[in-house]
Amino acid sequence: MTALQRKFASAALIVGVFVLWELICLVFGISDLVLPRPTQIVTTFIEYAPAIWPHAWQTLYTTLVGFVFGVVIGLALGVLIGSSKLAFDTAYPLLVGISSIPKVAVVPIFVLWFGAGTVPAILTAMIICIFPIVVNVATGIATVEPELEDVMKAMKASKRDILWNVGLPRSMPYFFASLKVAITLAFVGSVIAETVASNKGIGNMMMIASSMFNVPMVFAGLLVLSVLGVALYAIFSLIERRVAGWAMRKGA
Amino acid sequence: MTPLVHFEDVSVEYDAGKETTLALQPTTLSVEKGDFIALVGPSGCGKSTILKLASELLAPTSGHIFFAGRELEAEPVRVGMAFQSASLLPWLSIRDNVMLPLKIVPPFREHYRAKRKGEYRDRVDALLAQVGLLDFADKNPWQLSGGMQQRANLCRALVHDPDLLLLDEPFGALDQFTREELWSTLQDLWMARGSTVLLVTHDLREAAFLANRICVMSARPGRIIEDREVATPRPRQISQTFRPEFVSIVEQLRELIVHAPAAPRFQEAAQ
Numbered sequence: 001m002t003a004l005q006r007k008f009a010s011a012a013l014i015v016g017v018f019v020l021w022e023l024i025c026l027v028f029g030i031s032d033l034v035l036p037r038p039t040q041i042v043t044t045f046i047e048y049a050p051a052i053w054p055h056a057w058q059t060l061y062t063t064l065v066g067f068v069f070g071v072v073i074g075l076a077l078g079v080l081i082g083s084s085k086l087a088f089d090t091a092y093p094l095l096v097g098i099s100s101i102p103k104v105a106v107v108p109i110f111v112l113w114f115g116a117g118t119v120p121a122i123l124t125a126m127i128i129c130i131f132p133i134v135v136n137v138a139t140g141i142a143t144v145e146p147e148l149e150d151v152m153k154a155m156k157a158s159k160r161d162i163l164w165n166v167g168l169p170r171s172m173p174y175f176f177a178s179l180k181v182a183i184t185l186a187f188v189g190s191v192i193a194e195t196v197a198s199n200k201g202i203g204n205m206m207m208i209a210s211s212m213f214n215v216p217m218v219f220a221g222l223l224v225l226s227v228l229g230v231a232l233y234a235i236f237s238l239i240e241r242r243v244a245g246w247a248m249r250k251g252a
Numbered sequence: 253m254t255p256l257v258h259f260e261d262v263s264v265e266y267d268a269g270k271e272t273t274l275a276l277q278p279t280t281l282s283v284e285k286g287d288f289i290a291l292v293g294p295s296g297c298g299k300s301t302i303l304k305l306a307s308e309l310l311a312p313t314s315g316h317i318f319f320a321g322r323e324l325e326a327e328p329v330r331v332g333m334a335f336q337s338a339s340l341l342p343w344l345s346i347r348d349n350v351m352l353p354l355k356i357v358p359p360f361r362e363h364y365r366a367k368r369k370g371e372y373r374d375r376v377d378a379l380l381a382q383v384g385l386l387d388f389a390d391k392n393p394w395q396l397s398g399g400m401q402q403r404a405n406l407c408r409a410l411v412h413d414p415d416l417l418l419l420d421e422p423f424g425a426l427d428q429f430t431r432e433e434l435w436s437t438l439q440d441l442w443m444a445r446g447s448t449v450l451l452v453t454h455d456l457r458e459a460a461f462l463a464n465r466i467c468v469m470s471a472r473p474g475r476i477i478e479d480r481e482v483a484t485p486r487p488r489q490i491s492q493t494f495r496p497e498f499v500s501i502v503e504q505l506r507e508l509i510v511h512a513p514a515a516p517r518f519q520e521a522a523q
Binding site: 152 | 307309335337341343353355358
């Protein structure tokens with residue numbers, strides 16, 4: 001299959017799923033209280049767009065702020081524990097421990113400390129996306145080929161020289177691959193926090209809509225989330241290809 | 253004349269858990285400036301250990317290493333090193349890969365920012381031209397064949413005019429024809445630049461073709477059991493390696509390594 005055909009096939013699959021969904025709802029007469037049809041969802045979305053927009057904006061805002069903090073902290077930690085075997089071995093169990101806590105469970109704590117609203121959403125987004133970044137950056141730095149390290153050390157290169165010239169550039173593909181994962185995770189974190197404790201954001205909107213049995217509205221919320229998620233993923237894939245194209249042997 | 257590098261009764265022990273393994277028996281070796289020495293011997297005999305000592309990647313357990321008459325740590329030796337894997341940086345062009353030492357090694361590093369586009373670039377390009385890689389300067393490493401990558405690797409080890417060029421089986425992964433081509437390239441570079449070279453190799457023909465002096469080492473724990481000159485005039489031709497006198501050198505070396513006497517200290521330790 002050519003690249004064009006492949007793209008066409010994925011698009012056809014997506015459209016096909018929605019068409020099938022619509023048809024099943026129509027044929028079996030499924031109530032929109034259970035599963036609204038895609039056309040109903042889109043209609044609801046368009047109808048309520050002015051009301052949805054501030055919520056979408058809030059979710060995007062908390063996601064991105066949390067993500068930026070997560071990236072800064074994750075990168076710093078990754079460099080730190082990737083540069084030393086000792087730090088890697090020491091810190092890794094703690095990191096695994098922290099990352100294995102379900103993030104829903106920490107939201108109440110954040111609410112306790114900072115009150116409901118924006119801050120818990122940002123913190124949840126941040127804490128959920130740190131781990132993949134740390135692990136990827138640390139792995140990239142820690143797996144520099146020993147021969148290359150010897151070549152550098154023979155030149156009397158300092159640890160900083162090696163990190164700057166070899167370790168960091170080498171970990172960039174790992175880093176950008178982790179950003180794609182991290183941005184979608186940050187999104188999940190924000191929405192979780194919003195559903196638990198917030199009066200704004202898509203997560204909160206969906207909670208309210210579902211308590212009023214406005215099921216098409218709940219699905220409209222899902223639609224917004226998936227569009228935002230795909231958009232963010234696409235942006236970071238693009239950045240990844242730009243910055244770390246060498247790892248994909250572009251132009252080979 | 254004081255030798256460039258002098259190993260005096262240098263030995264190396266590795267800590268392997270509770271036991272220590274003797275990797276190199278007390279060894280004395282002098283490297284004159286401009287010399288080309290090949291170290292040959294069975295696997296694990298400590299050839300690479302000698303290179304690591306010379307590049308200060310490893311400290312001797314006992315003994316002393318002098319550089320131009322002074323204790324090694326006192327005088328920074330400028331070293332260039334190349335291994336069997338070219339280990340070029342895939343995100344950099346060939347030119348930038350070769351330029352890497354100029355970014356790191358003093359005194360070049362102080363001027364790197366100012367000169368990387370002018371003088372240093374010319375310097376790198378001249379070296380690349382010498383090994384026939386100038387047309388590939390802007391390519392990335394993976395776009396080059398193994399032999400070409402190894403040429404670039406040699407350039408990277410030489411660009412900062414090291415006092416000592418240390419080569420650890422640099423051609424071990426190449427096919428026979430490419431290897432012979434690179435022998436000639438290395439000989440040309442050495443003759444043009446007057447570098448001092450320590451070459452570790454498994455290939456006895458390679459040692460006999462390239463080196464002025466061949467040191468044969470015993471099985472682990474290694475020691476030098478034979479130190480011989482190769483007087484063949486330069487530049488040597490690949491075709492010479494098939495002549496009887498050359499073949500007999502290789503045969504003698506082979507005999508020495510195959511029938512190397514088991515090291516007495518090792519036997520004692522084993523009992």
